[in-house]
């Protein structure tokens with residue numbers, strides 16, 4: 001029997017790497033003819049990514065994790081933005097990726113294993129050259145929504161953006177105000193030119209897998225389908241690591257403390273506040289959130305993390321969060337709240353005590369909340385999150401809004417807005433909750449036999465093995 005090897009390469013960031021590894025896991029579990037190798041790129045500034053890789057490497061039966069040799073980071077005079085840094089750093093691994101693929105191809109020549117494909121994620125377009133040189137079919141794995149994939153393909157030039165305008169982008173039903181554009185699309189620096197380059201090259205792949213489902217993003221997916229210059233798009237999702245960081249938690253003591261605290265709270269009473277794997281807030285914003293939460297008087301679990309000292313570093317848990325919180329806040333809210341650092345988010349969202357989620361709208365967080373049927377209040381911060389929030393509220397009607405000033409990098413969100421947003425999340429919105437529960441059912445059924453994502457996985461496998 002011929003067996004098939006698939007290689008996966010992701011950006012060294014949890015939001016990209018985790019879904020890619022889970023997709024590799026889904027593929028190899030679905031069809032035992034497949035085995036997978038994940039090639040990882042090392043970045044010293046990302047200790048959480050490294051912890052995740054180490055732990056996952058030992059827990060996945062059909063997946064080999066291979067570390068590419070370490071490469072020096074690009075010197076500062078070669079980039080202006082963190083996106084450019086990432087893209088250059090990834091591009092500088094071309095040689096090592098080629099060697100890794102060559103060694104897999106050479107082992108293939110004396111065994112019935114076929115190297116069926118290489119999957120790259122959204123920042124790795126430069127590596128398409130390596131796959132092309134070795135004639136290995138190349139696919140894009142897109143960990144953000146289909147709507148954002150469409151956005152990248154129709155990125156207006158920054159110098160064509162005028163402050164009053166709205167923009168028609170085919171993957172969105174409504175015109176987009178400039179205020180929801182990601183930072184990289186607004187600045188005429190190297191970030192927008194890198195993104196245009198990345199997206200141009202998506203079209204050169206043999207297919208694109210998006211971590212979404214047809215039932216969630218029908219409009220965006222139809223627009224991609226209608227794009228005759230794009231390869232076939234396979235919506236296969238939601239692909240999630242539901243055990244999440246509970247499996248590789250950076251702080252197991254904290255995890256135990258959180259779980260025990262949640263176990264003592266009434267059903268659907270707690271609001272979780274968490275802003276992604278790279279999320280942190282400056283001191284003035286922390287203060288406004290604290291005041292807003294205290295005024296709202298709801299139970300809360302707040303993942304509060306310290307801003308990184310240098311660009312591209314992960315935030316860290318505060319050694320002592322008392323330093324940034326208003327005087328006496330922890331004592332006054334001791335009965336109803338828990339402030340902690342990193343939380344095992346996917347597990348927490350599945351806990352019956354959690355009734356609402358204030359989220360930065362990273363796509364993995366949105367999918368995790370939909371999976372568990374937890375209503376989100378949107379608080380986008382960076383990357384494509386303003387677009388995701390726009391889609392969730394205006395296009396899909398699946399979230400409530402914390403009225404963040406939509407200027408990117410925006411102003412302080414005042415305590416009043418936090419209080420109002422949290423109240424409307426926890427107190428009202430029965431109809432929204434019903435819709436979210438309905439979507440939760442669709443997420444689950446899409447992955448079982450004859451579900452839409454399941455069927456797309458079967459079609460992809462047919463293509464990979466033909």
Ligand SMILES: O=c1ccn([C@@H]2O[C@H](COP(=O)(O)OP(=O)(O)O[C@H]3O[C@H](CO)[C@@H](O)[C@H](O)[C@H]3O)[C@@H](O)[C@H]2O)c(=O)[nH]1
Nearest residue numbers: 015143144276277303342343344345346362363364365383
């Ligand atoms: O305290 C925390 C914080 C995060 N997480 C997990 O980390 C992941 C975070 O992923 P996501 O919600 O997508 O946010 P980011 O880490 O910010 O992800 C980046 O990558 C995503 C996928 O491309 C984009 O949608 C985001 O905008 C981008 O910032 C999720 O699985 C969370 O469960 C935790 O478990 N605990």
